[in-house]
Amino acid sequence: xxxxNEYFKSAFTVDNVIFGFDExxxxxxxxxxxxxxxKGKWALPxxxxxxxxxxxxxxKRVLGELTGLRNVYLEQVRTFGAVNRHPAGRVITVAYxxxxxxxxxxxxxxxxxxxxxxHSIARVKDLAFDHxxxxxxxxxxxxxLVRARPVGFELLPPKxxxxxxxxxxxxxxxxxxxxxxxxxxxxxxxxxxxxDETQEGVAHRxxxxxxxxxxxxxxxxxxxxxxxxxxxxxxxxxxRKNASPSFP
Amino acid sequence: xxxxNEYFKSAFTVDNVIFGFDExxxxxxxxxxxxxxxKGKWALPxxxxxxxxxxxxxxKRVLGELTGLRNVYLEQVRTFGAVNRHPAGRVITVAYxxxxxxxxxxxxxxxxxxxxxxHSIARVKDLAFDHxxxxxxxxxxxxxLVRARPVGFELLPPKxxxxxxxxxxxxxxxxxxxxxxxxxxxxxxxxxxxxDETQEGVAHRxxxxxxxxxxxxxxxxxxxxxxxxxxxxxxxxxxRKNASPSFP
DNA sequence: TCAAAAGTGTTCTTATTACACCCATGG
DNA sequence: CCATGGGTGTAATAAGAACACTTTTGA
Numbered sequence: 001x002x003x004x005n006e007y008f009k010s011a012f013t014v015d016n017v018i019f020g021f022d023e024x025x026x027x028x029x030x031x032x033x034x035x036x037x038x039k040g041k042w043a044l045p046x047x048x049x050x051x052x053x054x055x056x057x058x059x060k061r062v063l064g065e066l067t068g069l070r071n072v073y074l075e076q077v078r079t080f081g082a083v084n085r086h087p088a089g090r091v092i093t094v095a096y097x098x099x100x101x102x103x104x105x106x107x108x109x110x111x112x113x114x115x116x117x118x119h120s121i122a123r124v125k126d127l128a129f130d131h132x133x134x135x136x137x138x139x140x141x142x143x144x145l146v147r148a149r150p151v152g153f154e155l156l157p158p159k160x161x162x163x164x165x166x167x168x169x170x171x172x173x174x175x176x177x178x179x180x181x182x183x184x185x186x187x188x189x190x191x192x193x194x195x196d197e198t199q200e201g202v203a204h205r206x207x208x209x210x211x212x213x214x215x216x217x218x219x220x221x222x223x224x225x226x227x228x229x230x231x232x233x234x235x236x237x238x239x240r241k242n243a244s245p246s247f248p
Numbered sequence: 249x250x251x252x253n254e255y256f257k258s259a260f261t262v263d264n265v266i267f268g269f270d271e272x273x274x275x276x277x278x279x280x281x282x283x284x285x286x287k288g289k290w291a292l293p294x295x296x297x298x299x300x301x302x303x304x305x306x307x308k309r310v311l312g313e314l315t316g317l318r319n320v321y322l323e324q325v326r327t328f329g330a331v332n333r334h335p336a337g338r339v340i341t342v343a344y345x346x347x348x349x350x351x352x353x354x355x356x357x358x359x360x361x362x363x364x365x366x367h368s369i370a371r372v373k374d375l376a377f378d379h380x381x382x383x384x385x386x387x388x389x390x391x392x393l394v395r396a397r398p399v400g401f402e403l404l405p406p407k408x409x410x411x412x413x414x415x416x417x418x419x420x421x422x423x424x425x426x427x428x429x430x431x432x433x434x435x436x437x438x439x440x441x442x443x444d445e446t447q448e449g450v451a452h453r454x455x456x457x458x459x460x461x462x463x464x465x466x467x468x469x470x471x472x473x474x475x476x477x478x479x480x481x482x483x484x485x486x487x488r489k490n491a492s493p494s495f496p
Numbered sequence: 497t498c499a500a501a502a503g504t505g506t507t508c509t510t511a512t513t514a515c516a517c518c519c520a521t522g523g
Numbered sequence: 524c525c526a527t528g529g530g531t532g533t534a535a536t537a538a539g540a541a542c543a544c545t546t547t548t549g550a
Contacts, residue, residue: 011255203523428504453548
């Protein structure tokens with residue numbers, strides 16, 4: 001089959017966009033590159049796929065090697081293949097994304113990663129390669145996902161308050177939601193278990209704590225599901241950019 | 249940069265899933281391969297990406313070369329990269345899809361395509377490589393798309409009846425819809441222009457003809473949009489497989 | 497005059513929106 | 524006693540679902 005030889009001179013990588021939520025805003029996990037090209041620059045954790053390795057497996061392995069994150073569920077988003085996106089030759093990259101609870105995982109930089117650190121999405125400046133564009137595409141995907149699946153499950157700690165959950169939705173959708181309508185909707189889904197516990201040590205009325213009902217959540221995933229909630233008109237949010245996240 | 253040399257030994261292809269609608273069911277454009285591997289087998293129109301060619305451009309070029317289709321809008325769906333999916337070596341493929349009016353285009357097989365022909369999706373058996381899986385993934389994407397965008401525009405001839413439009417939706421969603429509710433919904437969108445013409449030569453009351461209002465359609469795309477309509481309970485459809493198309 | 501598909505409205509139910517005040521706690 | 528965020532209900536509106544008969548044509 002050597003009539004194809006000229007085509008077998010390219011490479012592909014995987015890049016992972018890992019989202020977390022903390023201190024009221026969305027974070028993304030970045031590494032500081034310790035290897036050329038773009039040595040010293042912040043980048044998405046990604047690397048070459050081995051010759052005999054499936055894409056999904058490669059994404060998992062690379063993520064683990066660079067950041068110490070293991071057992072993370074990764075979903076393919078899109079492939080980026082501009083001709084000159086990599087200085088070493090023709091390299092296309094398959095982007096993966098995931099949502100995790102920041103507190104559940106210890107970040108441990110290694111391999112070509114000098115550092116690995118959570119960054120506020122809003123404050124991410126330029127990144128190595130075309131990683132800024134990849135990050136943006138994955139964030140759009142997340143906006144779509146939050147309307148199609150109860151995403152808090154993946155992002156919040158085991159116990160959380162309804163206000164925390166609402167803040168998460170607001171951070172992802174870049175909008176503000178009406179408190180009462182949000183609670184009515186989310187509680188009517190019966191995905192939350194009221195723990196009959198409350199916050200302690202807060203300088204205001206302590207909030208009830210909830211956890212996700214994993215079984216009901218699985219049911220939902222199985223039968224399809226849609227989360228829709230219009231932003232409230234009461235408080236207009238200057239951060240808001242797009243009324244409806246388009247996919248992809 | 250020759251520390252990466254071992255990685256630059258793979259190739260990538262693009263595969264196109266072109267959907268059309270005719271005689272009441274969904275079709276996909278396939279080629280009969282005139283080249284090994286899988287010579288003589290039906291396959292999606294796809295081929296290797298050139299070393300200095302963007303992915304999107306490659307998809308367009310390859311589609312044109314194999315089937316004669318030019319000026320088709322293609323959208324990336326997903327990348328397939330199982331290790332042994334191609335016998336010639338490590339080859340991952342980026343899948344693209346499109347919707348076209350069958351009557352608007354002349355199919356002209358050439359290059360490695362012995363033939364190019366529309367096939368009813370329901371009757372597609374096995375295909376070369378992992379193309380059956382790719383087709384299925386793209387059809388799922390189409391199911392999602394039809395709820396997010398008024399898709400008839402791309403698939404129907406310039407003049408069509410409301411019943412034809414309804415049949416299109418039913419074919420994509422693999423369900424049946426209530427006639428009155430469908431008409432109410434689709435007309436309330438104000439995307440259709442009533443041409444004040446009727447069918448001729450049909451052995452029943454002739455239907456009114458409509459065309460899409462291209463300007464309003466662009467507005468809709470710009471501001472986001474959602475088409476939802478539950479299947480009617482009156483007539484249960486045995487073909488129906490999944491209540492809610494999941495994406496991707 | 498029959499077969500075949502076109503065309504048309506109403507009622508019921510459910511989901512969404514808008515909106516304002518009192519409550520519990522720590523400092 | 525004050526500042527802070529927690530918690531709650533209702534009325535008005537809009538959207539969706541169910542459902543059956545009459546009309547127009549060609550054969």
